[in-house]
Amino acid sequence: MTGGGIAAIIAAVALLILVLFIGVVLVRASKILVEINRSLAVVTKDVDLLSKEAEDIMANANNLLEDVNGKVATLDPVFQAMADLGQSTSDLNEATRNLTNKITNPGKKTGKVSTALKVGKGAVNMYRERKNKA
DSSP states (O other), rough: OOOHHHHHHHHHHHHHHHHHHHHHHHHHHHHHHHHHHHHHHHHHHHHHHHHHHHHHHHHHHHHHHHHHHHHHHHHHHHHHHHHHHHHHHHHHHHHHHHHHHHOOOOHHHHHHHHHHHHHHHHHHHHHHHHEEEE
């Protein structure tokens, strides 16, 4: 055997080892790709279920929001009535304060009324005395 023959055998063995290595790598890569496809199928199925559930949740949330808005609309008149009642109570309190102030501080009008009553009483007494004399 010559040097060229030995070189050819070494090259053939190296090529055979390279082919075997590439074959092993390709077999492993194909197994990985099959597993990836299975995983993608499972993930796709799960994502579909999650998206369906999310749509159901959104629909329920929309229904709940509409219900709450309707109930709030029915409660608005109650709060308005309570506000009106509060205003009426405030007005009544103010009127009571004003009346109390007028009673406790009679002022000039009471003095005039009392003077008029005294004059009227005196006039009635004078009338009675004249009537009794006659």
